[in-house]
Amino acid sequence: MATSRQLHLNAFIYGAGHHTMGWRHPDSSADRVGDIAYYEELARLAERGCLDAVFFADGQSVNREYAAGIPWFLEPVTALSAMARATAHVGLVTTISASFYTPFHAARLLASLDHISGGRAGINVVTSMFDAEARNHGMDALPGHAQRYERAEEFVDAMQGLWDSWSDSALVVDREAGLYLDPSQVRPVNHRGSHFSVDGPLTVPRCPQGRPVLFQAGSSEAGRLFAARHAEAIYSVSWDRESASEYAADIRSRLAREGREASSVPILPGLVTYVGATREEALEKKRVLDSFLDIGSAIAQLNMFTGQDYSAHPLDERVDALPAADGFAGPQGRYLTVQRIIETQAPTLRELLGFLAAGGGHATMIGTPTEIADDIEEWFTSGACDGFNLMCPTFPAGLDDFVQLVVPVLQERGLFRTSYPGTTLRETLGLARPARMESTPVPG
Template structure:
């Protein structure tokens, strides 16, 4: 669509990883907040999020990312809800940092193009060109019911709206030329009207006159992130994303996903090497492997086992209530024997096949990351595995999903990142004045 597709310059071979920190609650382990040393009392404090962003910046990470949910499951007492609206929070975090990228989830199902474009352009100005937008179509009917909808629209309709949403926001961001502000005291002319254009978008979902009321921002538009998993989502990501969040349990899955996306990106007429593929990564890092395993055990000790078992039964159709927690889990039968959601079943099946976990270990893997890659060991061991994924072409970096904050992120920053820098796999420092888009350009 006009205003969305832009020819990409041929990418140089990517020689260093992209590292993004996905900030959520006190960590991505669902029961980790119950640990006596967790920061649970600070969830919802903007100072806490600012400190996490500063910690990530101390490690030279490329960006921090805030996801979003627009409903509360008030029947689930153990769940930490989404506490602060992400663009608002990231605006405060922009003032507490100098370099790190700031990526916000935006729902194309619930947002209007003008409001989203205005907020993100403003944040790009405030941050000096550090903003990314993760476009989602949302997941739950409970969210739709907070936006005057009885339920979510069908999947295909949500993605059609997302296409139009991105076309309209892109047109709004492009409605100002970079030199539209003249500010000429002598002539009394502040703007050059010829360099500010209406948008005139009229589509099936949106009518937007334009132009945007915010001047062109440092990046022109935010870096576009996406997390396509379905065939429709992957096609959308291939057409539009500049970086992709993905889910892969092991390197084989990651290679298959990356191969599929790169082929789709090429078919969309774009340079596959210019789009960063960033699988989620849960890390337990210690000075020794034993120390790392103890960190995992300490978080898993707080699992609500009956609830976790009930969820596992729902995912697999297998009853585990009589299974010993410290006994190995038997392989699952072929997926075509299961009538429930295939994606989750295949993930659990893959974890069992590759990790050969006990039931307690399996529940812990699912509690922290829900099927994302999990690396456990000394800093050297974790860096080795990250390097192996990167050099194999399974990824362009990682979306770090630390099981606990701030200590899990501090382990990566203090122990793993220096090893990656020493190996030439990650940069030693930020470039002055660099935008997020410039930083994510393959190098």
């Protein structure tokens, strides 16, 4: 019998898989990462498993020093528009950087995707990570962390105002009267803020689901505050259940302080899974992928995650504790995760690289379908999370393993749906369709 509370499961689409060197396996999909048919296949596979959404991340630069890793390829909104035509129910979530996009550009893209997909669009608002990205957008470097989040706050306000600039009934399409739209139901935005000036209205009528669903993935103090104010679902980073529980408790208390229902925002930690008929088979899958690990490239990635230089560090000596995260300008969530692995595992450099090989330090579950379902259920029922953002080591094989083997076990236990509850991403996530704001907020 189904429980009243149901898991949310999301597939994080990323190249040939989340194992940094899994693409070197002779059976990998590395030669397909520029083929839209490949992503359509992954979206259909996620939909067969009744997953909430696929998440297509984005980056704005290529690290040429990390030549062994697959760089960014297709632009996500373009790819998701094609994936929308190949599916009917699965949500379609993309990263949009508030540091580089304008509210009008982002609102137009996401509203279009929502119309194309019939109400399945989601946006993961980020503030971006690296100065190399900024230099591709006319900046010498990214602004400071606090300024980036200040800009993101205003970005969301202006973007939501644009989505609300049309009422649901603004399109009258009255052929006899020669009236296509009702001007009284389309209003300007007139946003004047510190970072953006937007007249509006948007050139796209109101979205099928009112507004695209707003995801957030920051782990810093500013990121958590932003999530508590704006997020409708959260992607998080947690190495273990204890850290996940601490994060969830903190976010839920912040939601309550913002006057929001503490249980209204699903928290979805990243999850790497290796599934086998036996635990030994699952471990062998990991061992095979790890055998392709390039130590030099793995150290280059660790350097990027931490801002430290481990190039001369002996592989079999323990890694020292990292400095406090507030001195690191890069991705805080990843930094904090590496910091926790070092604190809890006291690993050698070689061991740390192994932990980070797939998923960069996100939770990792290895075993039979029943064993993995047991772990998922323990995290879920303890309140450590509301579901997971699946980071399969390989695509499509890793996702197929999860959909074909783990999902049925979760369904049998009443923890996960067997069909979609509706047609929009909001319905899938159990979120209400937002009412149109009476007036657009304009920062002073």
